[in-house]
Amino acid sequence: MSKLTPVLSAAWDQADSFTLEGYKRNGGYAAIAKALGMSADEVITTIKDSGLRGRGGAGFPTGNKWSFIPQGDNKPHYLVVNADESEPGTCKDIPLLLANPHVLIEGVIIGSYAIRASHAFIYVRGEVVHVVRRLQQAIEDAYKAGYLGKNILGKGYDLELTLHAGAGAYICGEETALLDSLEGFRGQPRLRPPFPAIAGLYAMPTVVNNVESIASVPAIIDKGVEWFQTMGTEKSKGFTLYSLSGHVKNPGQFEAPLGITLREILELAGGMRSGHQLKFWTPGGSSTPIFTAEHLDTPLDYEGVSAAGSMLGTKALQIFDETTCVVRAALRWSEFYKHESCGKCTPCREGTWWLVQMLEDLEAGKGSEAELDKLLDLCDNIAGRSFCALADGAVAPIISTLKYFRSEYIAHQTNGGCPFDPVASTLFDAVGAK
Amino acid sequence: MFTNEEIATMDQIIARYPKSRSAIMPLLHFVQSLDGYVTDRGIETIAQKLDLSTAEVTAVSSFYTQYKSEPVGEYHVGVCVNTLCAVMGGDELYKTACDRLGISNHETTPDGKVSLERIECNAACDYAPVVMVNWEFYDNQTPESLRELVDGVRAGNPPAPTRGPKKLRTWKENSAVLAGLSDGLAGEGLQAGEASLRGLKISKSGGDK
Numbered sequence: 001m002s003k004l005t006p007v008l009s010a011a012w013d014q015a016d017s018f019t020l021e022g023y024k025r026n027g028g029y030a031a032i033a034k035a036l037g038m039s040a041d042e043v044i045t046t047i048k049d050s051g052l053r054g055r056g057g058a059g060f061p062t063g064n065k066w067s068f069i070p071q072g073d074n075k076p077h078y079l080v081v082n083a084d085e086s087e088p089g090t091c092k093d094i095p096l097l098l099a100n101p102h103v104l105i106e107g108v109i110i111g112s113y114a115i116r117a118s119h120a121f122i123y124v125r126g127e128v129v130h131v132v133r134r135l136q137q138a139i140e141d142a143y144k145a146g147y148l149g150k151n152i153l154g155k156g157y158d159l160e161l162t163l164h165a166g167a168g169a170y171i172c173g174e175e176t177a178l179l180d181s182l183e184g185f186r187g188q189p190r191l192r193p194p195f196p197a198i199a200g201l202y203a204m205p206t207v208v209n210n211v212e213s214i215a216s217v218p219a220i221i222d223k224g225v226e227w228f229q230t231m232g233t234e235k236s237k238g239f240t241l242y243s244l245s246g247h248v249k250n251p252g253q254f255e256a257p258l259g260i261t262l263r264e265i266l267e268l269a270g271g272m273r274s275g276h277q278l279k280f281w282t283p284g285g286s287s288t289p290i291f292t293a294e295h296l297d298t299p300l301d302y303e304g305v306s307a308a309g310s311m312l313g314t315k316a317l318q319i320f321d322e323t324t325c326v327v328r329a330a331l332r333w334s335e336f337y338k339h340e341s342c343g344k345c346t347p348c349r350e351g352t353w354w355l356v357q358m359l360e361d362l363e364a365g366k367g368s369e370a371e372l373d374k375l376l377d378l379c380d381n382i383a384g385r386s387f388c389a390l391a392d393g394a395v396a397p398i399i400s401t402l403k404y405f406r407s408e409y410i411a412h413q414t415n416g417g418c419p420f421d422p423v424a425s426t427l428f429d430a431v432g433a434k
Numbered sequence: 435m436f437t438n439e440e441i442a443t444m445d446q447i448i449a450r451y452p453k454s455r456s457a458i459m460p461l462l463h464f465v466q467s468l469d470g471y472v473t474d475r476g477i478e479t480i481a482q483k484l485d486l487s488t489a490e491v492t493a494v495s496s497f498y499t500q501y502k503s504e505p506v507g508e509y510h511v512g513v514c515v516n517t518l519c520a521v522m523g524g525d526e527l528y529k530t531a532c533d534r535l536g537i538s539n540h541e542t543t544p545d546g547k548v549s550l551e552r553i554e555c556n557a558a559c560d561y562a563p564v565v566m567v568n569w570e571f572y573d574n575q576t577p578e579s580l581r582e583l584v585d586g587v588r589a590g591n592p593p594a595p596t597r598g599p600k601k602l603r604t605w606k607e608n609s610a611v612l613a614g615l616s617d618g619l620a621g622e623g624l625q626a627g628e629a630s631l632r633g634l635k636i637s638k639s640g641g642d643k
Contacts, residue, residue: 004637012626013634019621076452088516088555095630098597119452126463126500127512127556129569129608130598130623136611137620162450165612167459167498170554184455184484186497202453244632245559246518252560252632268636286517318518318559332517336554342497426523427563428576 003264005231005239007219008212009255012099018134020141023102029147031218035110036155043114043221050220050228051237055092056082056173056210057284057313059236059302062217068197069115069205077117078206080182081108081214083124083135084166084173087285088336089316092241093211095253097124097131100215101138105161107214109147110221112159115207119160123178126165135163170340174388175208177342188344189388212241231257236301236312246281246319247273247425259304262317263296276321280404284313286333287393289400310400325420326405327412330397331359337394345386352394354378359398362409365417372402372409436479440468444483447614454484458494460613462501467609471502500569500612507542508604509587511535512553512566513580519555523563523576528552530577531565534584548587560629561596568608570595573627598623 006012016022023029035043048063069077081104085093097104104122112120124132139161142148150158164182171177172187179201181187200206216238220228232238236258242265245251249270256265262281272278280290283300289310291298298308305312320329338352358375361367379395386392402409411419436444447464448457458480465476472495481488495501513528514520531550532538542549558564561573565580572583573596586592592602599619603611611617636642 001643002637002640003642004633006634006637009630009634013631013638015625017625085557086555089518089559090555091557091559091561094557095626099626099630125557126612127553127566127569128571129603129611130571130595130620132611133599133617133620136614136616140616163614164456164459165463165614166500167462167612168500169498181459182456183453184458184494186494242633243560245562246522250629250632251562252629254633254636256633268642269632316559320518320521324521329517329521332515332520336516339554422521422525425521426526428523428526 003260003268004254004256006255007239008096008100008103008215008241009253012095017099018101018138020102020138020145023100027222028102029106031221032106032109032147033153035113035221036153036157040114040116043110046225047114047217047220050225051232051235052213052216052220052228053236053302054210055212055216055240055314057087057311059312062209062213065197065207065209066111066115068195069207070198071116073205076119076204077115078201078204079108079112079115079117079120080178080201080206080208081120081122081211082173082175082178082208083122083211084178085211086125086170086173087287087314087316088333089243089245089282089285089318090314091243091245091316092253092314094128094131096211096215096241098134101134102142103215103218104211105138105142105147107217108161109152109159110217111207111209111214113157118158119162121162121164121182121201123164123166123172123182126167132163132165139163169342171342171388171390174390177388178208179206186342188342191387233259233299233301233303235303240315242300242315242317244269244317244319247276247321247324248319249273258301259299261297261299265317266296272319272321276323279320279322279324280326280401281320282316282318283310285316286318286336287389287396288313289396290404292404321425323420323425325418325422326401326408327359327363328418328420328422330401331356331363333397334359334394337390341390341394345391347382347385348391348394351378351382351391355382355394355398362412363418365412365415367413369410369413372406376402436468436475443615444479448483450614455486458484458491459498462495463609464613464615466501467606467613467615470606471505505542505546506605507547507549509547509567509592509602510549510551510605511584511587512551512556514554514556514562514564514566515552516555518559519563526577527563527565527575527580530580531584534581543588547590548584561627567592567595567602568605570598570602570608572596595623597627
């Protein structure tokens with residue numbers, strides 16, 4: 001059995017994989033002819049039956065999300081693609097869009113047809129200009145080829161697709177903040193309900209899907225539900241991109257069936273960097289509680305990771321070896337959440353500032369063990385008390401590092417400062433850094 | 435005042451959306467492509483075009499870190515100091531950049547050539563530590579490569595991005611792309627870097643059996 005199953009990444013090694021010709025040579029745009037020959041409901045049922053779940057973090061079944069859009073309501077419907085990839089550690093959608101923007105566009109056409117939308121948007125983060133270029137060109141070429149615009153493939157279906165570049169706000173990866181941003185406001189999350197399926201973009205029924213979820217749709221339509229279900233586990237079907245980064249020999253993208261383990265991926269990647277051992281890792285970005293070497297055999301699917309106390313998230317496997325100070329890592333992530341808190345909810349806006357202050361002191365070796373309990377108490381007053389999941393994400397690295405490495409926090413206090421040499425964890429030697 | 439041609443471009447940007455207010459972000463990128471940052475005249479014109487108050491436009495502009503309220507350099511250098519990049523060397527790289535340029539976070543060299551920013555995760559963790567210039571990727575940086583990079587941008591002769599066009603474009607030129615104006619360079623550069631192809635190559639060689 002092959003451990004890897006490149007589908008989305010299958011043609012990335014071809015120099016023109018991002019062009020219309022390259023995509024078509026590899027069978028691209030065959031799925032829309034098939035989908036537009038089906039009824040919209042049949043398309044939704046196919047995606048529902050496949051078991052495809054959201055690849056952006058929450059893992060909600062994609063077909064179900066589509067089926068929540070009210071039909072016959074005489075309102076405009078919208079499909080919005082969340083390409084605002086910014087969760088620390090997450091680096092799957094950006095290489096996908098660089099290498100194959102057309103697969104996303106084909107998925108957008110199928111998804112929009114299914115939910116009866118005639119205007120779709122791709123909200124791409126603004127800090128990746130070359131990805132924006134590739135998407136612009138791909139959209140232009142798809143219009144010229146008759147895959148977008150009026151009467152697509154002569155099937156009587158019309159679709160406009162607008163690319164929208166963000167401007168550097170992590171919070172816009174949260175779907176309701178993304179919608180506010182796309183409407184021209186500060187990107188701040190909305191209180192739900194109503195959910196976007198009822199009142200989304202311009203208060204109209206809207207589906208917001210992650211890039212990888214939508215990009216997985218053409219292959220399912222083309223090759224079928226049974227084929228998709230040969231991969232994955234009972235409740236987590238199909239293939240997905242795992243992004244391995246950090247202190248490993250060969251970091252990169254590994255497309256595999258859901259349920260592969262870190263041990264298997266690490267083996268494929270040549271293991272940890274020479275002479276070092278795994279200390280801790282994130283299964284799905286910084287907002288997912290950390291794991292340690294004891295979780296090497298945890299199946300990396302939605303259920304497996306959740307049962308072990310974390311979340312599959314974006315499958316961003318950030319690997320840290322024994323040279324890394326866990327308090328420094330938690331502090332730096334906290335600085336990120338403080339910087340990115342949109343300021344709408346008080347527990348998150350104020351709490352993330354407090355978290356940074358406390359962690360700065362702890363990293364500097366100040367305070368007593370009682371501070372650790374105060375820190376946990378503070379986390380308890382932030383998590384679950386805000387509109388969106390940013391606040392929950394902010395406390396995840398702290399609670400989980402305290403769970404597995406409490407003694408290391410205390411060691412900072414007994415040592416009167418951080419016992420680690422930060423240069424030892426870099427990829428280059430100390431002399432080079434000067 | 436903006437030229438008639440510039441105003442016409444703004445109208446084209448507004449026409450992309452079902453509701454005009456949605457154009458505020460690309461219009462701000464467009465203003466930066468002309469003025470280098472979000473100027474008062476930019477705010478006023480956007481407000482007028484979208485029938486908003488200048489306060490409403492400023493409220494949006496000030497929310498997003500890519501919109502600058504003061505001029506940045508022709509080349510804006512961002513060093514990723516989020517946890518993974520920082521641990522892998524980003525903190526040392528940031529110090530290297532400060533030393534070499536003689537500036538720190540959110541500052542610009544006196545000649546207006548280069549500005550520096552500590553940036554958050556830029557979705558290239560498998561190429562850590564990462565530096566961005568004008569939001570183009572410079573992957574797998576070392577202190578040596580970064581010194582070459584910042585010396586190059588100061589001299590107006592920067593090395594090419596790792597995954598990007600053949601020649602690094604200026605801050606203003608790249609801002610125009612973010613406003614949705616094509617520069618025709620999508621065909622340049624790699625389709626995928628080495629790390630992006632890691633799993634695919636193993637699979638093709640049968641190394642995953």
